[in-house]
Amino acid sequence: MKIGRNEKCWCNSGKKFKHCHYGRETEQPVSKGEAIGHTKKNSSRKLCYVSADLKHECSNKIINAHTISKSGSLKEIADESNHVLGLKISLPNIIKNKGKLIPEKIGINQASTFKGFCSTHDKALFACIEDREFVGDEEQCLALMYRSVAKELYAKEGMLNTSEFLKGADKGRSTLEQMFMQQFAADQQLGINAAIKELSELKSKLDKQLLGKCSGNLTHLIIKSSKPVPVAVSSIVSPISDFAGNLIQDLGDLSVDAQQLVFNAFSSDGKGYVVFSWAKESQKVLDFINSLLAIDKNKMFSALIRFFFGVAENTFTSPLWWGTLTNEQKGKIEKLIMSGVNPMEFEPKDLLVEDGIEFSGWEIASIETINF
Incomplete structure (x- = not known):
């Protein structure tokens, strides 16, 4: 494959070849430490997934929001040391377990958390399921749904970041390996972007219902x-x-x-x-x-x-x-x-x-x- 230095790069980045993949095979490969650093940074992103109409109410404190109630649900199934079994999905853990995901002990303070709501809205949106007995009314079911959708959006956006990181992780590899990695990441991003679009549309419907702008469907x-x-x-x-x-x-x-x-x-x-x-x-x-x-x-x-x-x-x-x-x-x-x-x-x-x-x-x- 011969490409002029000033031609568009074959990877569809939009950059000139000389500023993108030219000489990529001779560059220093991405280290395990860099990959772990990306994973940690990606999982520490702080956002509040509340409706745009309520953003002005956000507090400055983004918390570790539980997608599953700690006091009502996780504590109910925890052992005497307040641990449950769950998956620790991180690059260091996957390396340690040789690519396998196995149930491991996780403290209930850490289980099912993500940095997806500020303290104000985590309390306001989910008090109906955290502070009162579950009776299965529409308000409680909507709150359960809203939290799950927000968590999935957070996860999918994190996957998109990781896919971008993968595109830059072909340094020090052969041209054939570079092409495979770029194509894999591009195909993956098509699916992730489609999922984010669908989740965003669903969340928009839930936002309108929470704000009383439409009746429940x-x-x-x-x-x-x-x-x-x-x-x-x-x-x-x-x-x-x-x-x-x-x-x-x-x-x-x-x-x-x-x-x-x-x-x-x-x-x-x-x-x-x-x-x-x-x-x-x-x-x-x-x-x-x-x-x-x-x-x-x-x-x-x-x-x-x-x-x-x-x-x-x-x-x-x-x-x-x-x-x-x-x-x-x-x-x-x-x-x-x-x-x-x-x-x-x-x-x-x-x-x-x-x-x-x-x-x-x-x-x-x-x-x-x-x-x-």
């Missing part, structure tokens, strides 16, 4: 139990396949907006809840939910375990419950955790399909719907 499914759920999670996903292995939507087609499902599993006043929330017009998500509702209630907790660990990273587990699992059950969960780690692999169609490995420890008492 959201649907919620609430699964209840008389005892705490041993797994706590707060996340959002665009489901690809359902619990029967049927294809729900093709996320590879970026010309079509993906339909999103928000889900939370938590405890409140000694009771356990799983709440699914989505836009009422999202027919594909409804099809996914109906595949869950078709499962026998006695097997639904096992289906939820497959779902939580198979599609969400922001998942935390009771050490006591984990200690009751067999090696086969733990192996299944660890396999589910790794199912979405390799970006070069597609999600298996049977990810959520029953495979004979069952889980116990939470009995479902009732299932309710709002605006279904």
